[in-house]
Amino acid sequence: MLVGRVGRPHGLDGSFVVERPSEAPERFAVGARLFASGEEVEVVSSKRAGGRLVIRLDRPVPRGAALEVDRAELPPPEPDAYYVFQLVGLRVEEEGGRELGRVVDVEPGVANDALSLDSGALLPLVGECVLKIDLEAGRIVVARGFAPEDG
Secondary structure (H helix, E strand, O other): OEEEEEEEEOOOOOOEEEEOOOOOHHHHOOOOEEEEOOEEEEEEEEEEEOOEEEEEEOOOOOOOOEEEOOHHHOOOOOOOOOOHHHHOOOEEEEOOOOEEEEEEEEEOOOOOOEEEEOOOOEEEOOOOOEEEEEOOOOEEEEOOOOOOOOO
């Protein structure tokens, strides 16, 4: 599971800014193990600089590389909370059965996150819009009035 990306270098010792870091600070603590470019790496330095997370790994990795953790290491989500990977690929339908598309991503927002669908629709990930998430059935039901009407 993606927890960040290798960003611009910070200093001369191999440290770099983590782009879009996970909200779980323990993922980047000294001694934490990650995968970068498919190889296991260890965090050897971690700090904040200018409000941004800066880390150094035990070996160089290319800029833009995905920083990931094994899904098996993730704690179970809290009730009514989901990991992005659990939502990607789910069918989205409006109350009444109108198919809206499939989730391709969850985009972070200032006020709330949003479900990005393969149809181009962007739906707010809030209780007024998302009525039901059924992982076993592979679908999300949303309220009417949030998705664009068909032409």
